Amino acid sequence: MQKIIKSSIALLFIFIIGVFFVSLNKNPSYDTKNLTGKEIINIKLESFENNEFFTNKDFSDNKYTLINFWASWCAPCRIEHPNLMELSKEQNIKILGINFKDRKANALKFLEDLGNPYDYLVKDVNGKQSVNFGIYGIPESILLNNKFVVIKKFIGPLNMDDLENIKRIIRVL
Amino acid sequence: MKLKNLLIIFFLFFNFNINANQSINENEIHKNLRCLVCQGQSIADSNSDFAITLKMVVSDLIKQGKSEEEIYNFLSDKYGDWILYKPKFNFGNFLLWGIPYLALLIGAIIIVFFIRKQSKKA
Amino acid sequence: MLSNIGNFLLFINILLSFIIIYSSLNCLKSSNNLISKNIYRTSLLQSTFIIVCFFSLISAFIVSDFSLITVYQNSHSLKPLFYKISGTWGNHEGSLLLWVIILTIFSFLFLVFNKNHPKNYRVYTLVIQNLLILGFLFFILFNSNPFSVIKPFPKEGLGLNPILQDPALAIHPPLLYIGFVGSSIYFSAAMASLITNYSASGFAQSIKNWVLVSWVFQTLGILVGSIWAYYELGWGGFWFWDPVENASLLPWFAMTALLHSLLVLEKRNSLYFWTIILCLLTFTLSVTGTFLVRSGILNSVHTFANDPARGLYILIFLSLMILASIYFLFIKYKPSHDQINSNSKETFILINNWFMMFYLITVLLGTLYPIFTDALSDNKISVGPPFYNSVIIPIVVVFLLFMAIGPQTKWIKNKFTNLKYLLIMFSGALIINFAIAYFFRSLSLISNLIIISSIFLIISSFFDFFRKPRINLPRIISHLSFGFLIFFIGLNHNFSVEKDFNLKLGETKKIDNYNFYLQDLKLNQYSNYKAVVGKLQISNLATNEIRTLKPEIRIYNNPETLTYEASIQTNFFRDYYLTMSNIDRSEYYNIKFQEKPLMIWIWISVITLSFGGFLSLFRNAKNN
Numbered sequence: 001m002q003k004i005i006k007s008s009i010a011l012l013f014i015f016i017i018g019v020f021f022v023s024l025n026k027n028p029s030y031d032t033k034n035l036t037g038k039e040i041i042n043i044k045l046e047s048f049e050n051n052e053f054f055t056n057k058d059f060s061d062n063k064y065t066l067i068n069f070w071a072s073w074c075a076p077c078r079i080e081h082p083n084l085m086e087l088s089k090e091q092n093i094k095i096l097g098i099n100f101k102d103r104k105a106n107a108l109k110f111l112e113d114l115g116n117p118y119d120y121l122v123k124d125v126n127g128k129q130s131v132n133f134g135i136y137g138i139p140e141s142i143l144l145n146n147k148f149v150v151i152k153k154f155i156g157p158l159n160m161d162d163l164e165n166i167k168r169i170i171r172v173l
Numbered sequence: 174m175k176l177k178n179l180l181i182i183f184f185l186f187f188n189f190n191i192n193a194n195q196s197i198n199e200n201e202i203h204k205n206l207r208c209l210v211c212q213g214q215s216i217a218d219s220n221s222d223f224a225i226t227l228k229m230v231v232s233d234l235i236k237q238g239k240s241e242e243e244i245y246n247f248l249s250d251k252y253g254d255w256i257l258y259k260p261k262f263n264f265g266n267f268l269l270w271g272i273p274y275l276a277l278l279i280g281a282i283i284i285v286f287f288i289r290k291q292s293k294k295a
Numbered sequence: 296m297l298s299n300i301g302n303f304l305l306f307i308n309i310l311l312s313f314i315i316i317y318s319s320l321n322c323l324k325s326s327n328n329l330i331s332k333n334i335y336r337t338s339l340l341q342s343t344f345i346i347v348c349f350f351s352l353i354s355a356f357i358v359s360d361f362s363l364i365t366v367y368q369n370s371h372s373l374k375p376l377f378y379k380i381s382g383t384w385g386n387h388e389g390s391l392l393l394w395v396i397i398l399t400i401f402s403f404l405f406l407v408f409n410k411n412h413p414k415n416y417r418v419y420t421l422v423i424q425n426l427l428i429l430g431f432l433f434f435i436l437f438n439s440n441p442f443s444v445i446k447p448f449p450k451e452g453l454g455l456n457p458i459l460q461d462p463a464l465a466i467h468p469p470l471l472y473i474g475f476v477g478s479s480i481y482f483s484a485a486m487a488s489l490i491t492n493y494s495a496s497g498f499a500q501s502i503k504n505w506v507l508v509s510w511v512f513q514t515l516g517i518l519v520g521s522i523w524a525y526y527e528l529g530w531g532g533f534w535f536w537d538p539v540e541n542a543s544l545l546p547w548f549a550m551t552a553l554l555h556s557l558l559v560l561e562k563r564n565s566l567y568f569w570t571i572i573l574c575l576l577t578f579t580l581s582v583t584g585t586f587l588v589r590s591g592i593l594n595s596v597h598t599f600a601n602d603p604a605r606g607l608y609i610l611i612f613l614s615l616m617i618l619a620s621i622y623f624l625f626i627k628y629k630p631s632h633d634q635i636n637s638n639s640k641e642t643f644i645l646i647n648n649w650f651m652m653f654y655l656i657t658v659l660l661g662t663l664y665p666i667f668t669d670a671l672s673d674n675k676i677s678v679g680p681p682f683y684n685s686v687i688i689p690i691v692v693v694f695l696l697f698m699a700i701g702p703q704t705k706w707i708k709n710k711f712t713n714l715k716y717l718l719i720m721f722s723g724a725l726i727i728n729f730a731i732a733y734f735f736r737s738l739s740l741i742s743n744l745i746i747i748s749s750i751f752l753i754i755s756s757f758f759d760f761f762r763k764p765r766i767n768l769p770r771i772i773s774h775l776s777f778g779f780l781i782f783f784i785g786l787n788h789n790f791s792v793e794k795d796f797n798l799k800l801g802e803t804k805k806i807d808n809y810n811f812y813l814q815d816l817k818l819n820q821y822s823n824y825k826a827v828v829g830k831l832q833i834s835n836l837a838t839n840e841i842r843t844l845k846p847e848i849r850i851y852n853n854p855e856t857l858t859y860e861a862s863i864q865t866n867f868f869r870d871y872y873l874t875m876s877n878i879d880r881s882e883y884y885n886i887k888f889q890e891k892p893l894m895i896w897i898w899i900s901v902i903t904l905s906f907g908g909f910l911s912l913f914r915n916a917k918n919n
Contacts (some may be wrong), residue, residue, distance in 0.1 A: 006625055013621060017614050022670045024603045028594040030255050030675055091201040094203035136209045136223050205681055211596055213537060218530040220876045220885050258679025269664045273657040274684055280649040288642060
């Protein structure tokens with residue numbers, strides 16, 4: 001009996017110290033990059049221009065859809081915009097821009113200045129729709145396939161590496 | 174006999190006093206949700222954009238008739254388990270919820286065992 | 296120059312530690328029971344030098360000597376003098392020096408105050424304590440040296456976080472360190488006791504005052520931290536089960552268990568092995584807490600800057616400590632040691648330990664579980680207040696009942712008289728509970744139970760006080776305080792009122808029976824910050840009282856931070872607590888108003904709780 005207790009104590013000690021050691025190299029801050037593989041249903045977004053609604057059906061023909069949350073008051077969104085412009089030239093992918101907690105006039109000016117890469121433009125004025133997509137800050141982008149399954153999440157502005165990554169994914173086939 | 178009567182009276186009184194609050198307490202839900210852009214605050218305590226948005230969404234979900242558990246499942250589905258301050262009762266967490274009570278039980282057994290051993294010796 | 300002095304003194308102290316260890320081991324070989332005067336002198340020298348070293352760091356902060364990296368990173372010439380001084384230990388490197396000072400001074404004092412105990416025991420304690428000191432000195436010298444220099448010398452510092460410029464926070468670390476760093480001495484003593492097979496009662500006599508000292512200061516340290524959180528953080532709570540808070544609570548549970556089991560050990564020679572485990576556990580938990588806080592593996596408001604190298608060093612130190620403890624425990628374990636008499640006092644002390652271990656395991660598990668799941672499955676989960684509250688609070692109810700019953704059974708010999716008294720007290724508790732529920736508001740089941748059991752403990756303690764034979768005043772004071780603490784926390788939690796709404800300047804809002812009027816907004820300029828000061832007039836329509844509360848939004852310039860200062864009005868019945876925050880892109884301000892009953896009594900209860908311990912210490916000192 002004593003032997004069992006002693007060896008389990010020794011094992012427990014090794015286990016705890018081992019876990020602590022492994023954790024030293026882990027990043028304690030949290031992001032949602034790993035939340036992929038889930039389907040996004042219940043998409044209902046109000047069109048930017050008029051009062052119509054975009055739903056899942058409107059995107060089901062796309063091979064890939066990139067959903068990009070942006071706003072005119074968001075500085076990193078300006079930085080990533082050229083990358084979105086380049087992405088809009090790709091086949092196989094359509095870009096849905098969701099204008100987040102913004103004013104129409106400011107948003108239009110932003111697109112006028114920097115270009116409009118969006119195949120679809122919708123708005124989320126109070127921000128509530130963003131929760132359906134698991135967004136907690138902007139800019140954030142989500143790559144969906146034609147089954148509305150999340151393939152990749154991009155937290156923060158899209159950089160060149162992200163762009164290459166997306167191109168690699170969508171050019172396969 | 175006296176003890177049984179006391180216990181009956183005890184529980185009778187409780188019926189007057191139990192707060193039969195079946196409705197969802199929105200503030201309690203807010204306290205259980207982590208503000209993801211803040212440092213260690215619930216959305217109840219935070220006024221960040223994210224917290225305000227999430228409070229609106231929770232309010233909508235309650236109006237749609239969702240239960241507390243459905244709201245937590247919805248949000249942890251979108252943001253990960255990290256957003257919930259109360260760990261879920263799933264298989265992965267059963268050690269977390271179980272070990273304290275197991276320890277309590279084992280402690281009780283040890284104490285009773287030792288006391289019995291001593292009173293046998295005496 | 297201060298850097299050179301500091302480094303020199305650190306080196307000297309390492310040397311002195313080696314000398315002490317060497318002389319002590321030599322001393323063991325001699326057959327007499329005397330410790331050579333040289334060892335005393337070296338120990339005194341060691342303490343003196345480390346104090347001078349610490350003061351030289353303080354001086355560097357006072358004169359704003361930015362050639363030292365630590366001063367540069369954590370201070371600023373514009374900072375008020377008081378906070379320049381307290382900034383010395385408000386950072387990683389400086390606080391390590393505080394660790395070493397306490398380890399060293401306790402080492403010397405323990406040597407001096409234990410002259411009536413066997414030489415070998417005292418010598419081994421000194422050796423082990425000095426090994427601990429060496430461990431920290433090496434850590435400081437090779438990884439976290441507060442005296443390391445930065446070139447070229449900066450002209451100005453980076454400033455201390457404004458949230459940390461607070462009197463409560465200034466004394467919080469010293470208080471806590473005397474607590475959990477002080478526990479190092481009975482860690483060393485416990486190992487020494489194991490190695491030299493010292494008797495149970497001798498050992499208990501030797502360490503009991505040290506346990507009391509560390510317990511009192513740990514309690515006060517936790518109190519001050521909670522008070523600071525309440526006043527500074529703006530959410531109106533005082534305990535969030537944050538991992539760093541838990542790191543200070545874990546040693547406290549072990550210390551409380553320890554000081555109770557020492558009572559048994561001293562008189563009855565049983566529970567020896569278990570007591571040793573508690574001694575080793577307390578300091579181990581302290582170092583584990585330090586590891587968690589400084590290694591960067593935790594995600595918390597409180598953490599110091601992250602550095603995995605630091606974490607690795609502390610982890611190695613911790614592992615060696617635990618390894619040594621386990622080794623000696625294994626080889627020295629004798630089954631005959633753990634004898635427990637079925638005497639009621641001992642049984643109840645065992646019950647105390649049983650509950651303390653439950654609390655300890657729960658809090659430890661809750662704190663470590665996210666770390667474990669992240670390391671093993673790469674999935675981050677949160678363990679927050681809902682977990683701790685739902686697991687611990689129901690058990691506290693039963694704990695309070697045992698606390699109440701415990702002292703009674705020893706005195707009353709007749710079982711039936713015993714039961715009669717218990718029933719009378721219990722009914723009293725029930726009646727008071729229902730009075731509260733009837734006149735104020737109905738309560739949830741668990742709140743009922745908490746309030747009933749805490750009142751039961753309170754009444755029972757008062758009964759205890761009026762007994763004719765000798766009363767144990769420290770115990771009554773502490774147990775009574777604990778009962779009151781839970782009682783006030785229960786009432787405060789249940790009867791707190793919170794109102795959350797938005798107001799703009801000049802607007803009045805009526806909510807329930809209050810009128811809130813945002814009368815004024817002023818922008819004030821201070822030496823190191825600007826403040827938007829709101830003037831809120833609150834009229835209680837039921838009592839016609841008018842209060843003015845002035846919450847602030849502070850904009851600090853060095854470093855650039857925004858803080859929200861709560862406006863708090865305290866009286867003996869309740870606290871009025873108000874925070875105001877700006878809403879992005881809006882002219883509205885968000886107002887959170889809280890009425891928190893009996894808040895000040897919660898603090899008072901903890902003070903009297905620690906006073907009970909202090910009284911016990913005082914009595915012990917007087918009797919010797």
